Amino acid sequence: MKIAMFAVMLLAAASLFGCSSDSAAVAKLKAEADAAKAEADAAKTELALLKAQLAGPDGKSKVDDPAVQKTAEQLARDWTFGPGTQKLQAWGSELTKSGEKLVVVSCRLRDDGKAKEWFARMSKFYSDKCGSDKDPVKLNSESGKHQLGIHGENKAAHFLIHEPGLMSIPISQIPPKPNELLFAHSDAESTVTVFIWQQSDDVVMIALTAVVR
DSSP states (O other): OHHHHHHHHHHHHHHHTTOOTTSHHHHHHHHHHHHHHHHHHHHHHHHHHHHHHHBOTTSOBTTTOHHHHOOHHHHHHHHOOOOTTOOOSEEEEEEEEETTTEEEEEEEEEOTTOHHHHHHHHHHHHHHHHTOSOOHHHHHHHHSOOOOOEEEEOSSEEEEEEOGGGGGSOGGGOOSSOOEEEEEEEESSEEEEEEEEEOSSSEEEEEEEEEEO
16 A cells, blocks of 8 residues: 555656656656556565465454464463552462463462452452453442352353352351352353462462363
8 A cells, every 4th residue: 555655656746846748757757656556466465365374264364363273371361360560479370281272370469468459359350251240249248248150141152150168168157258269261162260269368369270172
């Protein structure tokens, strides 16, 4: 496109300077314009060939469809919570994989006295990732009740959000607010499960598994 515009500018310049159609200057400009157009046509042909090479069996571009080429590692990184630039006492993550289709990520966040706040942020992050408008920590704050088996589905995916520890804890020992949550999300291409738990007033842990088919 830029090359074609340059060619038009060359011809316009010739007109502005009042060059005659049979002058050597105009002839030179026309030659340069023809060469520029030929170069632009060659670039278009090359681009078309490249798109054809990148297309999948269904004719759709692999570049335009991220799900086609996403590995388990890419999926896991997309689902891994990050604290951003906020200063912490400690933050670390470890990724272990088995080939391109199975990845496990473990994370540990330490922020003295603020684990509950970070747990709430993680709950919101993973509820959004699942596609749920129900955040179990927020719902608990509003109702005072624990949420068991938040789930949903659409044409593309299923999700489940659960407090797994409640079933094995005596009623008298159930904490007033969630401190363990399990998130599961599955679609045609992949499955992700995330377990977050508040280990203490200072530490929150994450365990994530990503599988692609």
